[in-house]
Amino acid sequence: MQKEIQLETPLETRRPLTPVPQNNQRRNKHMRTGILFMAPALLITLVFMIGPALWSVYISLTNMSLTGAGAASPQWVGLQNFAQILHDGEFFNAFRVSLTYLVFSALIGQAVLGLLLALLMRKRNRVFKAILGSIIVVAWVIPDVVAGFLWSAFLAGGPQSVLAPGLLNTIMSAIALPQHAWLQQYPMTMIIMANIWRGTAFSMLLYASGLEGIPDELFEAAAIDGAGVWARLRNITLPLLRGTIATDLLLITLSTLSDFTLVFVLTGGSNLNTELMTIYQYRQAFQFYQIGYGSAIALLIIVVGAILSLLYIRILRVEL
Amino acid sequence: MRTQSRRVYLFPLVSVLFLLGLVLQACGGSGGTTSNGSGPITITVAYQQFGPPPYFEQQWWTKVQQQVQSTNPNIKLKLEPIIADEGDYYTKLDLMLRSPSTAPDLIREDSFLIGSDATAGYLTPLDSYLNSWSDYQQQWYPSMQKITTFNGHNYGVMDGTDTRLIWYNKNIFQKAGLPTDWQPKTWADILTAANAIKAKVPGVIPMNLYSGIPMDEASSMQGFEMLLYGTKDSLYNYNTKKWVISSKGFQDALNFVKTVYNPSDLLGPTNDIALSTQAANTITQQLIPQGKLGIDIDGSWVPNTWASGGQAPWPQWQQTMGMAKMPTQFGDAPNYVSLSGGWAYSISQQSQHKDQAFQVMKVANSVDNLASYDVAAAQIAPRKDIANVAAYKNLPGNEFFTSLVSFSQFRPAFPAYPKISVQIDSAMQHVMQGQSPGDAMSSYQQSVIGIAGQNNIETHT
Numbered sequence: 214m215q216k217e218i219q220l221e222t223p224l225e226t227r228r229p230l231t232p233v234p235q236n237n238q239r240r241n242k243h244m245r246t247g248i249l250f251m252a253p254a255l256l257i258t259l260v261f262m263i264g265p266a267l268w269s270v271y272i273s274l275t276n277m278s279l280t281g282a283g284a285a286s287p288q289w290v291g292l293q294n295f296a297q298i299l300h301d302g303e304f305f306n307a308f309r310v311s312l313t314y315l316v317f318s319a320l321i322g323q324a325v326l327g328l329l330l331a332l333l334m335r336k337r338n339r340v341f342k343a344i345l346g347s348i349i350v351v352a353w354v355i356p357d358v359v360a361g362f363l364w365s366a367f368l369a370g371g372p373q374s375v376l377a378p379g380l381l382n383t384i385m386s387a388i389a390l391p392q393h394a395w396l397q398q399y400p401m402t403m404i405i406m407a408n409i410w411r412g413t414a415f416s417m418l419l420y421a422s423g424l425e426g427i428p429d430e431l432f433e434a435a436a437i438d439g440a441g442v443w444a445r446l447r448n449i450t451l452p453l454l455r456g457t458i459a460t461d462l463l464l465i466t467l468s469t470l471s472d473f474t475l476v477f478v479l480t481g482g483s484n485l486n487t488e489l490m491t492i493y494q495y496r497q498a499f500q501f502y503q504i505g506y507g508s509a510i511a512l513l514i515i516v517v518g519a520i521l522s523l524l525y526i527r528i529l530r531v532e533l
Numbered sequence: 534m535r536t537q538s539r540r541v542y543l544f545p546l547v548s549v550l551f552l553l554g555l556v557l558q559a560c561g562g563s564g565g566t567t568s569n570g571s572g573p574i575t576i577t578v579a580y581q582q583f584g585p586p587p588y589f590e591q592q593w594w595t596k597v598q599q600q601v602q603s604t605n606p607n608i609k610l611k612l613e614p615i616i617a618d619e620g621d622y623y624t625k626l627d628l629m630l631r632s633p634s635t636a637p638d639l640i641r642e643d644s645f646l647i648g649s650d651a652t653a654g655y656l657t658p659l660d661s662y663l664n665s666w667s668d669y670q671q672q673w674y675p676s677m678q679k680i681t682t683f684n685g686h687n688y689g690v691m692d693g694t695d696t697r698l699i700w701y702n703k704n705i706f707q708k709a710g711l712p713t714d715w716q717p718k719t720w721a722d723i724l725t726a727a728n729a730i731k732a733k734v735p736g737v738i739p740m741n742l743y744s745g746i747p748m749d750e751a752s753s754m755q756g757f758e759m760l761l762y763g764t765k766d767s768l769y770n771y772n773t774k775k776w777v778i779s780s781k782g783f784q785d786a787l788n789f790v791k792t793v794y795n796p797s798d799l800l801g802p803t804n805d806i807a808l809s810t811q812a813a814n815t816i817t818q819q820l821i822p823q824g825k826l827g828i829d830i831d832g833s834w835v836p837n838t839w840a841s842g843g844q845a846p847w848p849q850w851q852q853t854m855g856m857a858k859m860p861t862q863f864g865d866a867p868n869y870v871s872l873s874g875g876w877a878y879s880i881s882q883q884s885q886h887k888d889q890a891f892q893v894m895k896v897a898n899s900v901d902n903l904a905s906y907d908v909a910a911a912q913i914a915p916r917k918d919i920a921n922v923a924a925y926k927n928l929p930g931n932e933f934f935t936s937l938v939s940f941s942q943f944r945p946a947f948p949a950y951p952k953i954s955v956q957i958d959s960a961m962q963h964v965m966q967g968q969s970p971g972d973a974m975s976s977y978q979q980s981v982i983g984i985a986g987q988n989n990i991e992t993h994t
Contacts, residue, residue, distance in 0.1 A: 279627035280646065281948035284653030301983075371805035375738060375825045376815065394805035481747040481810035485959070499624050501952050502649075 273509035279502035287505070294509035304510070306485060307493035308517075311470060314405060314489060315521075319469040322409030324461055327416025332450070334417075335424055353414035361478025364407045368395040396479060400487045404476050411475060412468070416461050423457030424450070459529040463522050470518045490514050574886050575609045576893050578878075579629070579637035581622040582614035587842060589910035590614070590641070596905075597897045604896075608889050613637055630655040636883035638890040644691065644877050645946040648683045652948055657880040658686035662891045668898075668916075677915040680943055681877045689877030690898055693912025696871045696937035697755055699723070699857040700829040702821070706855070709733045709827070716857045718864040720760070720789055723828065727793075727800045730827040738820065739800045740828035742793050745962040747810045752961055753954040754872055754944065759830055760786035762942050763861035763870040766993055768953075769945035776945075776953065776985050778978040780993035785862060787960060787970035794965040802826075808962070818845035821854070830859065833934040837911040851929045858937065871937040872944070875915070913938060949985050956980040 273294055277287035298304045330349065334342050352360070370378030371394030382392040395403050427450065435445050451458075473491040480487045482495065494514065498507025580590040591614060598610040615625050623646065629635040630650070642650065650656050663669050669678075673691065681689035703713040709730045717723045727739035743756040761768060764782025769775070777783070793801040801807060806815050817838045820826040822845055829835075836854075839847035858869040878897070880890045896902065904922040907914045913934050919925050920935060944950060956977050963973040982990055 278653075279624060279631075280649040280653045280655070282652050284627070284631070284655070369805065371803050373799070374803045374805050375736065375820065376806060394803060394808075397804035397808045484746060484808075500620060500955075502624070502627065 277505040311490045318405040318408035319465040323412040330417045331420035349414040357474035577637040578639040579613045580641040593906040638884040649948040656688045672916040689879040691915040694875035746958045753957040775991040791964040822847040871941040873941040
């Protein structure tokens with residue numbers, strides 16, 4: 214029963230669209246045609262996605278670099294790059310920074326706030342929905358670079374600074390609170406806030422569509438049985454949204470782990486306190502020109518993402 | 534039924550073939566650009582172009598292009614500006630240099646990358662060409678020939694250089710009761726002046742010393758090395774070929790940084806300015822012209838910003854801004870410090886027409902051509918004879934900047950330098966944020982051992 218209501222998981226995959234073939238010959242023919250139709254897409258995937266992916270696995274096992282010794286004659290170094298990364302304190306620093314950023318900005322910030330907003334928007338009137346919705350979505354629609362500059366303008370200035378204060382410091386001094394050089398004093402908190410502001414819309418939209426799929430009758434029935442808001446949330450909304458929650462966590466985790474631009478624009482990418490794994494990777498590969506080492510880091514980022522994704526699927530016990 | 538299925542097969546087949554064709558064509562790339570046979574030879578020159586115009590390299594090479602093509606009908610000169618900021622420029626350039634189909638013939642790069650790129654095999658040793666070019670032997674300052682030399686081979690021709698010095702605002706000095714023809718003799722003199730400004734001129738940042746990770750190479754070169762090179766110690770020991778990872782001088786230089794950025798008695802800019810990647814723009818385009826900065830340890834290129842057509846035109850700078858030499862720590866010989874960098878043109882190893890490329894290089898670097906570039910781009914000329922060109926000589930400051938070349942020093946341009954430079958920035962930022970110079974130096978030590986290897990380091994006590 215529950216499975217049927219769970220609209221997030223595509224039902225189509227379980228219910229074959231085409232009638233069961235009468236005999237093997239016909240099935241083979243269908244298959245051949247299908248493969249041929251898929252061939253162009255497969256070829257593109259092969260050439261532009263699987264090819265470079267395998268190439269980067271190969272590079273990660275060499276000492277290839279853009280300049281210096283490794284550029285003249287890249288050599289096979291086996292797992293040496295990975296061994297070096299695991300001895301590099303900066304990698305673990307970046308790992309810790311990325312996880313903090315992920316947990317606070319995505320899992321706590323975006324997912325919880327997104328769900329809250331989606332619940333608030335449910336059954337409101339159209340004008341309210343349109344206004345609130347568009348405000349939130351605007352943050353999501355503007356490019357990362359623009360969002361970065363908006364935030365650095367918002368947070369500009371500081372105590373004793375001769376530069377014009379940003380909006381936040383203007384407000385602070387207007388209500389007689391001390392000013393701060395926000396980005397320099399609290400870089401981690403600031404990038405987390407910026408990312409929450411930026412990414413909440415996505416989670417909200419996803420949850421809103423998930424909520425649409427829950428029949429009103431369930432809520433009515435529960436209300437008649439005397440269930441309060443909290444009980445309804447815990448016993449109806451959350452269980453029925455499980456698939457959506459898993460999808461959302463998965464997507465925001467992957468996008469937050471691969472986030473780069475927003476934090477790079479805000480911090481110049483060079484502050485150890487806010488050096489995400491992606492920024493660490495960029496610096497090694499393109500500032501120090503170590504392509505092999507950088508590829509190895511990139512692969513480790515993928516491994517981290519994959520492990521987290523599997524964890525979500527396990528914990529929430531869903532089929533995607 | 535059969536005809537129908539054949540039609541079905543035809544479409545994907547055609548699309549697969551079409552795609553294959555596309556892919557193959559893409560793989561072929563633009564390999565056909567180097568013309569063979571009797572047609573004119575194309576020489577490509579690559580340089581960085583970024584931000585708003587004017588583009589001095591473009592002006593220079595357009596002129597050279599006309600000269601070369603009118604005198605040599607066999608050579609076509611193709612300009613290939615690479616539009617990217619400095620970091621991305623090297624990435625793009627190095628990627629282009631990897632493949633014969635994309636490698637330009639002539640390339641412009643910062644002299645401190647020549648060692649790395651020569652090791653990578655991207656550059657042609659120019660010794661045989663340069664030995665037979667009497668102008669180069671006679672006119673390029675020995676230091677300008679040395680800066681492009683790596684492991685005994687010369688890989689480039691400098692198109693200009695720069696020096697580093699102290700800028701100070703005479704109006705602010707007057708208000709602080711300081712002499713308007715100021716020349717500090719020791720580090721302490723600089724701090725004394727900064728403290729006087731702090732005490733007597735409110736609303737003004739006493740001094741700027743680039744520091745911290747966001748400003749990257751500016752922090753290490755304009756900031757830290759200007760200090761360290763004025764101590765008894767150095768960054769690299771050329772005799773033993775080892776990096777000096779711990780020394781009294783290093784610690785003293787960090788201590789100077791700590792004094793400037795001590796939050797309870799701040800002489801430098803606040804963190805929102807100093808620890809931003811925009812620090813140099815904020816300082817040269819806003820704070821100095823607005824009279825909000827007393828002393829700035831910076832480069833000879835700064836007036837470029839204030840020239841008409843620059844990012845922040847400010848004609849009064851000549852009356853307002855004073856120039857002083859950076860003193861050594863205690864005023865010991867050689868009394869003053871300056872550091873020079875600058876960019877050079879090299880011929881790529883992949884170039885098919887090196888002789889012609891060198892011919893083009895000679896035309897580009899003639900007295901007249903190079904002088905007008907150096908004047909336009911506010912570069913210090915690497916050729917001695919340009920010093921007599923009126924347009925160059927008459928430029929405000931040029932005589933002073935050029936006088937610094939005689940004692941100016943260079944960075945150790947080895948492949949490990951860019952990474953070690955970041956470690957210097959990081960040590961600076963640590964002392965800015967409260968760490969003791971000793972602790973900052975010991976974490977620097979650990980990082981450099983990791984970068985250069987245990988066998989390539991030494992400590993001085």
